[in-house]
Amino acid sequence: MTQAVLDSGVMTLDDLLERPEGERLMSCIQCGICAATCPYGDVMEHTPRTLIAKLRAGLLDEVLTGDDLLNCVTCYACWAKCPRGIALTDVLLPLVKEQVLLNLPEVPAELQAAFEATLRYGNPMGESPRKRAAWVEEAGVEVPLMKDVGRPVDVLWIVECYASYYPRGRENAVATARLLDALGVDFAILGPEERCLGECVRLAGETGLFDTMREQNMATFDKYEFGKVITSDPHAFDAMAHLYPAAGFRTPVEHVTPFISRHIEDLLPRLTRELNATITYHDTCVLGRRGGLFDEPRSILTALPGVELVEMTHNGVNTICCGGGGGGMWLDAFYKARGHDRLSDRRVEEAAATGADILAVSCPFEVPRFEDSVKVLGYDDRIEVRDITELVARAME
Amino acid sequence: MPGNIWVVAEHWQGSPTDAAFEALALGRELADGLGVALEAVVLGSDTGGLAAALGAADRIVAVDHPALSDPIGDVAARTIAALAAERRPEVVLVPITNLGWDLIGLLPARIGCPMVNFVQDASVVDGRIEAASLVYGGKMSTRVAVPAGPAVLAVLPGTRPAEAGRITGPPPVDRVAMDVDPGLIEFCGYREPEAGDVDITRQDVLVAIGRGIGGQGNVELAEELAELLGGAVCGSRPVIDQGWLPMSRQVGKSGHQVKPKLYLALGVSGAPEHVEGMRDAELIIAVNSDPDAPIFRVAHYGVGADLLDVVPELIDRLEAAGKR
Amino acid sequence: MKILVLLKMVPDVVEELEVAPDGRALDTEFLRLIVNERDDHALEQALLLREDAGGEVVVAGLDAPEVDDVLFSALAKGADRAIKLTGFPEGSGAPAVAGMVAGTLPSIDGLLPVDLILTGCQALDDLDGMIGPLLAAALDLPYLGLVAAATVEDGGMLVSKEYSGGVLGDFRVELPAVLGIQAAAKPPRYVPIAKVRQAMSTGTIEGVAASPAGPAPSIEVIEMTKPESAGHAEMITGSPSEAAARIAAVLTDRGLL
Numbered sequence: 007m008t009q010a011v012l013d014s015g016v017m018t019l020d021d022l023l024e025r026p027e028g029e030r031l032m033s034c035i036q037c038g039i040c041a042a043t044c045p046y047g048d049v050m051e052h053t054p055r056t057l058i059a060k061l062r063a064g065l066l067d068e069v070l071t072g073d074d075l076l077n078c079v080t081c082y083a084c085w086a087k088c089p090r091g092i093a094l095t096d097v098l099l100p101l102v103k104e105q106v107l108l109n110l111p112e113v114p115a116e117l118q119a120a121f122e123a124t125l126r127y128g129n130p131m132g133e134s135p136r137k138r139a140a141w142v143e144e145a146g147v148e149v150p151l152m153k154d155v156g157r158p159v160d161v162l163w164i165v166e167c168y169a170s171y172y173p174r175g176r177e178n179a180v181a182t183a184r185l186l187d188a189l190g191v192d193f194a195i196l197g198p199e200e201r202c203l204g205e206c207v208r209l210a211g212e213t214g215l216f217d218t219m220r221e222q223n224m225a226t227f228d229k230y231e232f233g234k235v236i237t238s239d240p241h242a243f244d245a246m247a248h249l250y251p252a253a254g255f256r257t258p259v260e261h262v263t264p265f266i267s268r269h270i271e272d273l274l275p276r277l278t279r280e281l282n283a284t285i286t287y288h289d290t291c292v293l294g295r296r297g298g299l300f301d302e303p304r305s306i307l308t309a310l311p312g313v314e315l316v317e318m319t320h321n322g323v324n325t326i327c328c329g330g331g332g333g334g335m336w337l338d339a340f341y342k343a344r345g346h347d348r349l350s351d352r353r354v355e356e357a358a359a360t361g362a363d364i365l366a367v368s369c370p371f372e373v374p375r376f377e378d379s380v381k382v383l384g385y386d387d388r389i390e391v392r393d394i395t396e397l398v399a400r401a402m403e
Numbered sequence: 404m405p406g407n408i409w410v411v412a413e414h415w416q417g418s419p420t421d422a423a424f425e426a427l428a429l430g431r432e433l434a435d436g437l438g439v440a441l442e443a444v445v446l447g448s449d450t451g452g453l454a455a456a457l458g459a460a461d462r463i464v465a466v467d468h469p470a471l472s473d474p475i476g477d478v479a480a481r482t483i484a485a486l487a488a489e490r491r492p493e494v495v496l497v498p499i500t501n502l503g504w505d506l507i508g509l510l511p512a513r514i515g516c517p518m519v520n521f522v523q524d525a526s527v528v529d530g531r532i533e534a535a536s537l538v539y540g541g542k543m544s545t546r547v548a549v550p551a552g553p554a555v556l557a558v559l560p561g562t563r564p565a566e567a568g569r570i571t572g573p574p575p576v577d578r579v580a581m582d583v584d585p586g587l588i589e590f591c592g593y594r595e596p597e598a599g600d601v602d603i604t605r606q607d608v609l610v611a612i613g614r615g616i617g618g619q620g621n622v623e624l625a626e627e628l629a630e631l632l633g634g635a636v637c638g639s640r641p642v643i644d645q646g647w648l649p650m651s652r653q654v655g656k657s658g659h660q661v662k663p664k665l666y667l668a669l670g671v672s673g674a675p676e677h678v679e680g681m682r683d684a685e686l687i688i689a690v691n692s693d694p695d696a697p698i699f700r701v702a703h704y705g706v707g708a709d710l711l712d713v714v715p716e717l718i719d720r721l722e723a724a725g726k727r
Numbered sequence: 728m729k730i731l732v733l734l735k736m737v738p739d740v741v742e743e744l745e746v747a748p749d750g751r752a753l754d755t756e757f758l759r760l761i762v763n764e765r766d767d768h769a770l771e772q773a774l775l776l777r778e779d780a781g782g783e784v785v786v787a788g789l790d791a792p793e794v795d796d797v798l799f800s801a802l803a804k805g806a807d808r809a810i811k812l813t814g815f816p817e818g819s820g821a822p823a824v825a826g827m828v829a830g831t832l833p834s835i836d837g838l839l840p841v842d843l844i845l846t847g848c849q850a851l852d853d854l855d856g857m858i859g860p861l862l863a864a865a866l867d868l869p870y871l872g873l874v875a876a877a878t879v880e881d882g883g884m885l886v887s888k889e890y891s892g893g894v895l896g897d898f899r900v901e902l903p904a905v906l907g908i909q910a911a912a913k914p915p916r917y918v919p920i921a922k923v924r925q926a927m928s929t930g931t932i933e934g935v936a937a938s939p940a941g942p943a944p945s946i947e948v949i950e951m952t953k954p955e956s957a958g959h960a961e962m963i964t965g966s967p968s969e970a971a972a973r974i975a976a977v978l979t980d981r982g983l984l
Contacts, residue, residue: 104921113917116657121917126761127741131679134742136757173675173697214920338657342650374676381614382644415891425982474896476860477869501890504848505872508860508907511822517944520853533949540851542744543753546949547854554946561982587869587904591897593890605889605910608983632983633891665983686981688974689960704977705960706970716971724975724984 019066019101027097033090034058040084040094045327045349046077054084054094057102070105076114076340078103079349080209080332081291086323095296096248100209103332107211120336121212124219128201129167130336139197141169141176147187151197158231161186161193162257164246166239167202168370174377175370181399182238182262188276188402189269193236199226203237205245210333216249224253235259238395240292240369241331247297261293263368263394267302270309277401280312285397286362287315288353288376289325290369303368306394310401318356326353330371354379358389365391405530406493406552408434409464411483412443412457413502419456422498426558427459427568429525430496434461436527439493443574444486446479448472458572464490465576468583473590476505482583484513493552494532496522499559507557518555519547524562532556541685600651601635607664608634611654611681614641615670615691615710622647624714625669631721632665639677655680669710673698690714728782728879730773731838733828733846733858734801736760736791740851744953751948752818762797765847771911772877773845774805780879783807785838789824790815795932796923803918803926810835814936821853823943825861831937832866841903843884848872848907855946863905871898872907 022028034055041053051074052060060066069075078099085095092098107113113121123132142149152162163186168175186193204219235257237243246259266273285307293299300322307315320326327334329341329349341348354376357365365376376391392400410430412423427443434441443460445453449472450465457463464486470478483506487495495514497507499521511518523544524535532549534556549556603609610629616622622636629636638648640655654661656676666684670691671677678701681687687702694707706713738744738753739761745754773784786801788794790813798809812831815824833839846859849872863870875895876887886898886906900906963973978984 108919108921112913115914118914118917119660125920131675132741136742212919214922214924218920336656339650339653342657374674378640378674378676382641421982474890475898476872501873501888505860505870505907508857508872509864509870511856511944512825512861512864515944517822517946518856519946520855520857536854537954538852538854539738539744539753540740541954542740543746543951544954545854545951548947548949550944550946559982561980564979565982587901588871589899591885591899594895594897607891632978665978665981686977686983687960688977690970694962699960699962700958702960704963704974706963706974708967708970712967713970713974716968717974720971720975721984 017097017101019105022097022101023061027093030090030092031058031061031098034092035090037089039087039089043083043087045079045081045083045329046346049344049346050074050077054099057098058092061098066102069102071109073106073110075103075106076333076337077346078332079327079329079334081327082296083327086295100213103209103211104213114337114340116339117210117333117336121207121215124202124204124207125215129171130202131167131171133171135201136198138170138200139195141179142197144176145180145183147183149183150194152194152230153197153199155194158233159192159194160233161191162230162232162235163193163195164200164203164235164237164239164242165195166237166242166370168374169238170200172370172374174373177396178238178370178373178393181393181395184399184402185266185273185395189272196226201226203239203242203245205241205249206331206333206335208249209331220250220253224250224255227255232257236262236265238262238370240290240297241371244292244296261297261299261368263293263306264299264302266395266398267306270306273398273402274309277310277398279401279403281310281397281401282312283363284314284316284361285364285366286318286357286360287366288318288328288357288372289322290367290372291325291327291331293368294325295323303366303394306398307366310397316360316362318360320356326356328353328369328372328375330375335371348379350375350379351383354383354385354389358383358385363388363390364397365389366394366397367391368394405437405439406491407440407442408437409442409444409492409495410460411495411497411503411506412445412453413498413500414445414447414453415502417452419453420498420500420502421565422500422560424459424565424568425560425563426496426498427457428563428565429558431459431568433494433525433527433532437493437530437532442492444483444495446471446482454573454576455571456569458570458574459568460574462574463576464579466579466581466583468581470583470585474502475586475588475590476503476509477586477588478583479506480509480513481586482581483510485581486579487514487553491553494549495553495555496558497555499557507555511555514553514555516553516555517550518557519549520557522556522558522562525549525556540683600649603635603637603652603654604659604661606635606661608632609637609654609661609663609666609684610634611637611639611666611668611671612642612648613639613669613671613677615672616642616647617670617711619645619647621711624711624718628667628714628718631718632667634663634665637661639671639674668698668702669714671698672696673701728776728780728843729841730776730782730784730843730845731841732766732770732773732784732786732801732806733844733862734766734770734786734788734794734797735763735850735858736789736794736797737763737850737852746951746953751951753951760791760793763847763850765849765908767915768911769845769847769908770801770804770806771913771915772908774916775912776843776877776879782842785810785841787812798932799926799930800918800923802930803922804916809930809932811932811934812937813934820943820945821856821858822861823940823945825856825858825865826940826943827937828858829862829865830940831935834938835935843902844868844905845908846905848874848909857907859905859907866905869900869904870907871900871904873909874906875909876912877906
């Protein structure tokens with residue numbers, strides 16, 4: 007449904023109610039499940055339910071001139087739970103958040119820095135674009151750059167920002183490179199030509215910045231030939247699957263986790279090292295709740311030798327957001343100043359309650375967020391946070 | 404024959420500053436290298452008491468005038484320019500401090516001469532002065548041929564030890580009587596910053612604590628050190644989350660971005676979120692019991708030891724050096 | 728009150744800087760420029776002053792790659808007029824640039840008189856001088872740098888500068904004047920890209936060729952080198968007491984004690 011929506015032209019809050027997806031908003035029965043399922047529903051003045059009520063009553067301006075919507079981490083919980091099938095996170099929330107950002111008198115400093123760095127350097131950390139492929143030196147296997155390959159490749163691997171630059175993210179990139187190499191995949195990366203795909207800045211309300219990033223990335227994609235795209239970042243996957251097609255992107259795209267899951271049989275002979283670990287898996291909002299990929303990560307983990315898989319209370323579609331989506335990655339100080347819990351703390355407490363040794367994830371945002379919470383909550387002597395690719399690579403040694 | 408070497412001997416609360424002594428030490432070397440005199444230029448309204456401390460200079464050129472009692476660079480620049488027009492010094496060394504900042508910018512314009520900024524070192528090579536400067540935020544070093552005089556050299560702190568320029572005098576004083584135009588800027592006075600928490604983004608020295616500090620009880624130790632160094636205490640996120648320091652003291656991605664002259668990281672592991680906020684500090688010294696802690700990848704100096712062992716020693720040493 | 732903000736582009740040190748083959752300047756091949764951080768604060772301070780006192784903010788940028796983006800962004804933030812000063816000879820030093828700017832301002836339609844000229848109090852490429860004070864001297868206007876607070880009062884400005892230990896010095900300056908801004912009262916604001924794009928489609932940048940000026944003082948760089956960067960701390964070994972001694976020595980060397 008998203009596809010059709012986004013291909014049908016630029017939609018604004020003003021004409022929303024005249025469109026099919028606006029009509030669907032009219033069908034809201036104000037049951038409040040969205041507010042109840044929202045991880046910050048207890049602290050938000052304007053929950054999704056009230057957003058719809060105010061939109062219908064013509065009172066939305068109250069929402070658009072405040073900063074309350076910065077509390078929305080676009081976790082897709084309201085989207086998944088609405089009994090009327092109103093796709094809040096696809097339609098209403100981005101439109102509202104865009105207006106909120108345009109009206110915001112002061113953008114929180116951390117978010118502002120992330121926006122500015124994304125525009126200038128193509129990554130929110132403000133790292134040098136030329137160093138985007140610096141991690142390749144640690145890979146131990148060949149990781150070709152598209153610009154050097156000079157021929158079509160089967161797979162273009164979009165590494166994305168956190169896996170490219172963030173020190174622990176780079177372990178994810180290295181592990182993925184080793185798995186692709188072990189599978190004999192014909193792949194290449196864009197390296198310094200790759201820029202942030204922009205999903206998070208869009209869901210933080212910076213639509214103009216997203217448009218800019220998409221234009222730049224589309225121009226780069228157009229230079230090369232590749233059969234499909236895989237990416238390490240669920241947010242990049244989300245962008246390419248749902249938002250880039252509107253700009254003409256037609257290549258199939260898959261996240262690394264389902265890709266590995268489809269090829270796990272081929273890897274089995276090499277997965278010889280016992281991990282001897284109890285692992286609990288955190289379903290990411292975008293891959294799990296939004297993308298419906300619940301079984302694939304678990305099938306990988308159970309294929310690893312010496313692994314016992316245990317589940318947290320909230321799993322599958324009921325997963326608890328790490329708090330990093332929709333700009334939340336750069337709003338920690340904003341939330342803390344308002345006395346909100348860190349969502350990653352809630353999640354890590356649940357993981358600790360399972361008694362698991364390893365909290366497995368499949369999104370590069372989750373590693374820094376959960377590692378931070380593990381440290382702050384004092385679990386660092388008993389819980390390790392690992393991306394699934396890192397665990398597969400570990401079992402391969 | 405080259406002109407003399409001038410050092411603008413800035414003073415604060417009745418004494419020349421350390422930066423003035425450092426510049427005098429450098430000026431002494433240049434004067435000796437060229438075989439010319441070193442002259443300390445002193446401006447104020449009552450500079451008589453300063454001469455005794457300025458023994459490093461061969462002569463003092465003093466201008467006393469009510470209009471020079473206040474730290475107005477505009478007036479100082481016009482005064483020194485008038486002197487320079489008459490006496491043709493080879494170079495004028497001005498210490499880079501907040502006190503001398505406006506003078507540095509204005510003096511070359513008022514004299515109509517070139518200047519070299521960010522001077523880290525200077526020496527006489529084949530009868531000419533060469534300056535070494537740090538540019539682009541310290542990312543590049545340059546060697547610059549200083550043109551024949553006059554020229555202004557803005558000297559970074561720490562080029563020479565202040566002690567090397569702190570020689571008791573008094574040298575002969577040349578008191579210059581001249582008209583000084585008070586200009587269009589009026590000094591209204593100094594004031595202590597308003598009470599409230601320290602703004603860590605404006606501190607030259609920060610003592611940062613991480614989880615390695617162990618507990619709130621040890622925060623005092625960091626505070627004592629910060630006080631000796633004339634700075635403030637800040638922290639990484641776990642320290643703030645534990646409530647050991649207020650949120651206004653947090654450095655990093657979700658806290659403040661800081662660029663102090665000294666960042667002393669105690670028990671800070673160096674998580675990327677933290678490093679993002681402090682990697683541009685001019686000098687980073689880290690103490691951490693884990694010799695593989697990532698903080699050592701951004702620090703300039705590292706000590707792989709428990710901060711609780713090192714910091715008390717450092718405090719003793721600073722106290723012994725008369726910092727209190 | 729009419730405020731002119733002068734902006735210049737400086738090397739972005741997020742990118743690794745390299746030395747040109749002649750060994751005396753930056754290699755421009757990989758060089759990327761960014762607006763001088765303090766100039767951005769000067770713009771913010773100008774916008775804040777206009778919010779308080781009304782008037783007009785004109786930004787003038789020295790021609791350089793990507794300066795158009797900076798000027799459009801200034802328009803999107805609310806600047807009333809954007810000017811790009813062009814035609815500075817390659818390798819012009821700060822005194823030459825300031826001289827040309829001073830000579831050009833009177834020829835710009837409807838620009839002078841201005842009450843205030845704001846610029847950053849420093850830039851990381853200020854090797855041979857600082858634009859603000861050079862310009863002030865050339866225009867024979869009073870100058871205050873390192874400005875951390877500025878408010879309008881009775882036809883003048885009240886300005887605060889910071890001294891060591893956080894002590895503030897307060898000054899009053901008659902207008903017109905040039906101020907070198909250290910920090911605006913608030914961090915430079917964010918302007919959403921949609922607004923910048925709008926400024927690009929509806930706003931204009933006026934190009935003005937800078938008038939030639941007489942000879943200006945200059946310096947000769949003999950050599951430019953990259954300081955060795957270890958990529959890792961120099962580890963201090965020995966007992967805690969020895970380590971403390973070494974730290975104290977380093978602090979002394981750097982003039983920090």
